[in-house]
Amino acid sequence: MTHRKTAALLSIIPGMGQFYNKQFVKGFAFLFLAICYFIAFLDFLNIGLWGIVTLGTEVPRDHSIFLLVNGVISILVVGIGLGFYYFNIYDAFQNGKKRDHGVKLNTLKEQYHNVVDKGFPYLMVGPGFLLLIFVVIFPIIFMLLLAFTNYNLYNSPPAKLVDWVGFKNFIEIFSLEIWRETFISVFAWTIIWTFTATTLQVSVGIFLAVVLNQKEIKFKGIIRTLLILPWAVPAFVSILIFSGLFNDTFGAINQSILAPLGIDSIPWMTDPFYTKVALIFIQSWLGFPFIMAMTTGVLQSIPGELYEAATVDGASNWDKFRKITLPMVLFTTAPILITQYTFNFNNFNVIYLFNNGGPAVADQNAGGTDILISWIYNLTMTSAQYSKAAAVTVLLSLIIVSLALWQFRKTKSFKDEGMI
Amino acid sequence: MSIKTARRIRLTLSYLVLLSAIAIVVYPILWVIGSSFNPGNTLSSSTIIPQNATLAHYKELFAETDYLIWYWNTLKICFITMVLSVIFIGLTAYAFSRYKFIGRKNGLLLFLILQMIPQFVAILAIYILAYQVGLLDTHFALILVYVGGLIPMNTYLAKNYYDTIPKELDESARIDGAGHFRIFWQIILPLSKPILAVIALFSFISPFADFILASILISSDEKMTLAVGLFNMIKNEFGNSFTLFAAGSVLVAIPIGLLFLSLQRYFISGLTAGGTKG
Numbered sequence: 077m078t079h080r081k082t083a084a085l086l087s088i089i090p091g092m093g094q095f096y097n098k099q100f101v102k103g104f105a106f107l108f109l110a111i112c113y114f115i116a117f118l119d120f121l122n123i124g125l126w127g128i129v130t131l132g133t134e135v136p137r138d139h140s141i142f143l144l145v146n147g148v149i150s151i152l153v154v155g156i157g158l159g160f161y162y163f164n165i166y167d168a169f170q171n172g173k174k175r176d177h178g179v180k181l182n183t184l185k186e187q188y189h190n191v192v193d194k195g196f197p198y199l200m201v202g203p204g205f206l207l208l209i210f211v212v213i214f215p216i217i218f219m220l221l222l223a224f225t226n227y228n229l230y231n232s233p234p235a236k237l238v239d240w241v242g243f244k245n246f247i248e249i250f251s252l253e254i255w256r257e258t259f260i261s262v263f264a265w266t267i268i269w270t271f272t273a274t275t276l277q278v279s280v281g282i283f284l285a286v287v288l289n290q291k292e293i294k295f296k297g298i299i300r301t302l303l304i305l306p307w308a309v310p311a312f313v314s315i316l317i318f319s320g321l322f323n324d325t326f327g328a329i330n331q332s333i334l335a336p337l338g339i340d341s342i343p344w345m346t347d348p349f350y351t352k353v354a355l356i357f358i359q360s361w362l363g364f365p366f367i368m369a370m371t372t373g374v375l376q377s378i379p380g381e382l383y384e385a386a387t388v389d390g391a392s393n394w395d396k397f398r399k400i401t402l403p404m405v406l407f408t409t410a411p412i413l414i415t416q417y418t419f420n421f422n423n424f425n426v427i428y429l430f431n432n433g434g435p436a437v438a439d440q441n442a443g444g445t446d447i448l449i450s451w452i453y454n455l456t457m458t459s460a461q462y463s464k465a466a467a468v469t470v471l472l473s474l475i476i477v478s479l480a481l482w483q484f485r486k487t488k489s490f491k492d493e494g495m496i
Numbered sequence: 497m498s499i500k501t502a503r504r505i506r507l508t509l510s511y512l513v514l515l516s517a518i519a520i521v522v523y524p525i526l527w528v529i530g531s532s533f534n535p536g537n538t539l540s541s542s543t544i545i546p547q548n549a550t551l552a553h554y555k556e557l558f559a560e561t562d563y564l565i566w567y568w569n570t571l572k573i574c575f576i577t578m579v580l581s582v583i584f585i586g587l588t589a590y591a592f593s594r595y596k597f598i599g600r601k602n603g604l605l606l607f608l609i610l611q612m613i614p615q616f617v618a619i620l621a622i623y624i625l626a627y628q629v630g631l632l633d634t635h636f637a638l639i640l641v642y643v644g645g646l647i648p649m650n651t652y653l654a655k656n657y658y659d660t661i662p663k664e665l666d667e668s669a670r671i672d673g674a675g676h677f678r679i680f681w682q683i684i685l686p687l688s689k690p691i692l693a694v695i696a697l698f699s700f701i702s703p704f705a706d707f708i709l710a711s712i713l714i715s716s717d718e719k720m721t722l723a724v725g726l727f728n729m730i731k732n733e734f735g736n737s738f739t740l741f742a743a744g745s746v747l748v749a750i751p752i753g754l755l756f757l758s759l760q761r762y763f764i765s766g767l768t769a770g771g772t773k774g
Contacts, residue, residue: 196676197595204584204647211644215618287510302518308753312707312723313745316730317528326539422614456620469617476612
């Protein structure tokens with residue numbers, strides 16, 4: 077039997093393979109870590125893994141949701157342990173292989189340097205990644221699992237146990253009429269909202285930048301500063317101000333602007349259609365300054381000769397805008413424009429702070445202007461439909477992840493030439 | 497129509513467009529400033545030019561509400577989040593930019609996906625976790641959640657920037673005997689100050705603008721942040737304390753707006769850097 081196989085086999089008990097390779101310090105380290113791991117986590121893992129399978133068997137002793145939390149953490153801990161275990165076998169195997177080939181093994185000092193060298197990137201990534209696991213990844217896994225349970229207002233601990241129900245939530249979203257219709261209408265509005273609001277804010281931004289940057293315009297600096305104000309004022313403040321301005325009975329829009337013009341009060345907050353109009357207006361107001369500022373930068377970098385040449389060829393201003401300015405602007409800012417669309421797809425603040433996703437609509441369990449993300453929030457926080465909310469979250473994430481993967485195929489960040 | 501007339505028409509139209517844009521932009525801001533000096537309490541009495549202007553609401557804000565405490569909380573949370581994020585992100589991005597290690601590619605892919613899923617879709621889980629570890633209603637939990645949420649996207653920003661720093665610099669330093677950390681500290685860090693400044697700005701502003709996480713994790717009045725406090729002020733008894741809310745928002749909007757205007761070119765450079773080189 078070769079050294080590598082013997083060492084790897086012995087490593088089934090962590091450290092033994094290293095002892096076999098006569099790397100005693102390393103072997104002790106592995107053994108010690110393994111023993112610590114079992115002493116520290118054995119009970120926790122035992123309960124955690126039992127809990128995530130059964131979600132509890134006895135009321136009120138078992139609290140299903142806490143068991144689920146512990147279960148997810150157990151799985152993460154097991155994952156880390158398996159990674160360590162794999163590394164232990166891999167290390168023994170590699171050193172065994174060296175012995176098979178008659179290569180001298182690293183001395184303790186070399187091993188130390190090796191660990192520092194190879195371990196450095198992990199040391200750098202480690203702290204941030206650990207935090208990420210607990211505050212971002214763990215919650216997402218938890219929601220994913222929750223989508224397959226029956227956790228809701230009527231079925232919640234400590235009074236009752238929660239159970240695994242498979243794909244029931246997803247099936248219900250598409251088969252029960254009220255859920256299906258709500259989902260379809262919310263999803264449709266999310267798409268319409270994303271496209272109209274973003275496209276409008278982008279067009280207004282580009283248009284104003286072009287108008288402002290004509291060379292004859294005076295006071296450019298002051299005008300630009302004034303127009304950039306909506307970006308400078310924290311958005312939550314502006315949105316709350318707008319919810320006062322658009323108030324049906326007392327708001328300044330109905331009282332001081334429309335009334336003198338002889339227009340009757342418009343039900344901005346109580347009619348879904350007008351709320352949608354108001355929301356798109358507000359988002360354009362909030363979003364155009366950034367596009368304008370960015371476009372200004374691009375405009376200043378377009379060489380003047382291009383326009384001069386076009387003038388010589390007898391191009392009109394409109395031609396110049398259509399054939400030179402617009403393509404240049406769109407080409408250079410395309411990636412940012414895409415992020416504007418994804419931002420609005422999940423723009424919770426404007427929907428929720430303005431009118432709570434409302435007004436309420438008959439025959440569906442979402443407000444008239446709820447987008448997917450605010451619907452999820454309301455399902456969780458208001459109607460306590462936890463598992464349904466989780467299922468919608470999973471659907472939303474699937475949409476987003478497929479977009480991300482599609483974008484991923486086109487990026488260069490993943491190539492790793494020239495690295496240590 | 498002569499060229500001169502055409503030009504005059506174009507300019508007049510341009511000024512008209514700009515003026516109406518300014519009017520639309522400035523109106524809500526002036527209106528809220530006006531409201532904050534209005535003597536009444538309600539929305540209906542709010543006008544853009546107050547009669548009998550009064551400072552009463554500002555006094556009330558300081559004397560009878562927790563406004564100053566919210567302000568302090570918010571600044572504290574934003575500042576700590578900023579410092580921690582810059583440290584975590586600076587280090588993580590350095591490893592991703594300069595080292596080839598097992599898990600690098602998957603890590604980058606994970607970050608790409610995570611930056612697109614808004615953190616608060618999992619608020620319920622975050623809430624339960626905070627409850628279980630006994631950190632509910634603490635600023636500490638809020639800060640951890642903010643920092644974690646900032647890592648994926650900003651790591652990309654920083655990594656893309658590090659990638660533009662020539663690798664020859666590290667290599668020659670390594671030949672001269674500099675260790676890993678020394679190269680980071682003495683070569684990469686000084687050269688990447690601009691992007692770290694941008695990340696610091698982002699990580700200061702995003703907790704400031706957050707409403708949802710703060711509203712879920714914080715429950716006691718004296719621990720609230722400005723966003724939650726102002727929201728409660730306007731929604732609890734709508735219309736009855738509107739002018740108070742107006743005064744509160746003016747005091748938020750002016751300093752933050754000024755800070756922003758003085759730093760806006762960094763914002764633009766940061767956002768463009770993040771978008772174009774992905």
